[in-house]
Amino acid sequence: MLFIISSIIIYLLWRKLHKNNNIKYDDNINNNDYIIKPYLKAQKEFCEKPIRYLNQKYEDEIFLSEVKFNELLFQMYIFKTPNFILNEFNLYGAYEIPLSNNIIEALKFYGSKNNIPDNKDIFMLDIGGNVGWYPSLLGRYGYSILLFEAFEKNYYVAKKNYCFLNKDSNIIIITKGLGATEQKCHYFNQKDNTGNGMVICSNKTNLNDTDLGNLFIKESDVEIITLNSFFPYLSNKNIALMKIDVEGHELNVLEGGKEYITKMHIPFVVLEFSPSYLKEVGSEPKDLAQFFVDNGYKISLDGFLSKNYLNVDELLNKTGFQVNCYFIHESIINLMK
Numbered sequence: 110m111l112f113i114i115s116s117i118i119i120y121l122l123w124r125k126l127h128k129n130n131n132i133k134y135d136d137n138i139n140n141n142d143y144i145i146k147p148y149l150k151a152q153k154e155f156c157e158k159p160i161r162y163l164n165q166k167y168e169d170e171i172f173l174s175e176v177k178f179n180e181l182l183f184q185m186y187i188f189k190t191p192n193f194i195l196n197e198f199n200l201y202g203a204y205e206i207p208l209s210n211n212i213i214e215a216l217k218f219y220g221s222k223n224n225i226p227d228n229k230d231i232f233m234l235d236i237g238g239n240v241g242w243y244p245s246l247l248g249r250y251g252y253s254i255l256l257f258e259a260f261e262k263n264y265y266v267a268k269k270n271y272c273f274l275n276k277d278s279n280i281i282i283i284t285k286g287l288g289a290t291e292q293k294c295h296y297f298n299q300k301d302n303t304g305n306g307m308v309i310c311s312n313k314t315n316l317n318d319t320d321l322g323n324l325f326i327k328e329s330d331v332e333i334i335t336l337n338s339f340f341p342y343l344s345n346k347n348i349a350l351m352k353i354d355v356e357g358h359e360l361n362v363l364e365g366g367k368e369y370i371t372k373m374h375i376p377f378v379v380l381e382f383s384p385s386y387l388k389e390v391g392s393e394p395k396d397l398a399q400f401f402v403d404n405g406y407k408i409s410l411d412g413f414l415s416k417n418y419l420n421v422d423e424l425l426n427k428t429g430f431q432v433n434c435y436f437i438h439e440s441i442i443n444l445m446k
Contacts, residue, residue, distance in 0.1 A: 141341035141342045141344075142342065144342040145255075145281050145283075145339075145342055151284070152268050152271055152280075152282050155268045155271075155272070156271070167262055167266065170188055170303070171186045171187060171188055171269075172186070172189055173185070173186055174186070174187050174195075175202070176203055176246075177203060178203040178246060181246070181249055183249060183273070185242070185245045187240055188266070188303040190303045191302065191303065192303040192304055194239070194240065194242065194304070203246075208379065209242075209243075209246060211379070211412045211435070212243070212247070212350060212352070212377075212379070214413065214414060215349065215350055216231055216233065216247070216252055216350060218414060218441075219347075219350070223347065227251070228250055228252045228253075229251055229253055229277075230253070230347055231347050231349050232252070232255065232343075232347055232348045232349060233254050233349060233351070234336075234350070234351040234375075235255065236257045236287055236336075236351065236352065236355060236362060237257065237258065237353060237356075238257060238258045238282075238354075239267070239354070240266040240267050240270060240304060241258075241267030241268075241270040241282070243256070244256055244270065244274070244278075244280045244282075245270045245273070248271075248275075248278040248279075249274070251278075254279070254280050255339075256280065256282050256283065257283045257285065257287050258282070258284065258286070259296060259308060259332065260304070260328070260329070260331060261284075261329070262304065263304050266304075267282055268282055285331075285333065285334045286333045286358075287334065287335065287355075287362045287365060288308070288310060288335065288358065288362060288364075288365050289310070289361045290335065291334050291335065291338075293331070293332060293333065294309060294330065294333050295309045295327055295330060295331075296308055296328050296331045297327050297328065298325065298327075299324055300325065301324070306356065307355075307356040307358065307386065308331060308333070308355060308356075308358045310333065310361065311391065335365030335366065336365055336366025336369050337365060340369045343369065349376055350376070350377040351375045351377070351379075352378075352379050352380070353378070353379075353380040354381050356383065356386050357383060357385075357387045357388075357389055358390060359392070359397055360387070360397050361390070363400055374404070374405060374438050375438065376437070376441035377413050377436070377437060377438070377441065378401065378406065378436040379433060379436070380434055380436075381431055381433060381434075382398070382424070382431065382432050382433070383431040384430075385430055385431075394428075395425060398424050398425070398434070399421055401436040402420075402421060404438075405439045405440070406438050406439070407436070407442060408421070408423075408436060409434075410424070410433070410434060410435065411435070412435060413435050413437055416445070
């Protein structure tokens, strides 16, 4: 009898251990949502318990602005003090209208060519998302967005804008910046453009000794992680487009995402190409453009679906202080024929 009871106990213990091991295996291998769960939980709580997360200093700096973009009418929070978003809202009723239309056109093209009927299954990476213009806009078209934003003031406002969206929207706000390695870096805010800034990950910067030093002031330290760390989550998603707006920090972002980018070949990439900012953080503008060319991308200044392509030297000759630069991977170019 004792032997039988002991055997049963051993079997039950083995079964429990085996079951737990299976759960652990499934969580790590087949369900990689664990990577984003902390961020989803944080933004959900932010919406459900606003008093707990209230920052009166930030609240005093923002207001609800009316937005009119094509057929859409909605509201979103932006900063009251001088900034590019406020300026464009006042002039045009929306922000980055040509670029936004280019992005929507590219996402529609990607969905149609890959037979994806539900926009929610089409993802965009918004690296340097500021206060969340693209989630606020594209979320209303049903697209899924991962927004990366290192500056606390910005992602506070981005979360407030997320709360305005439909509960079914698939917007994930990653409250860290992207770079070459996991580290803490310095965030310099642009004095006359609230919410816009530059990340410097080295103490060896000439920022205070150049003309750019008149535009920026050190604001805070920020946490930096790598795009590669999201590879398990992103690997089975339809990542159609990546937008990078990090004021010269682009090559660092690419260095920390090289494994993901070179293996997955994101069809469309757009970034603000600014030789001055790149040089300020110790990067070579030519290296940034060459990275994409070496990985199968064509360069355009006319939009994602334009076939007016440039080589690297032509891009450098045509670029002044800053320009939106579009990179189109050969895999999606083949679908344009």
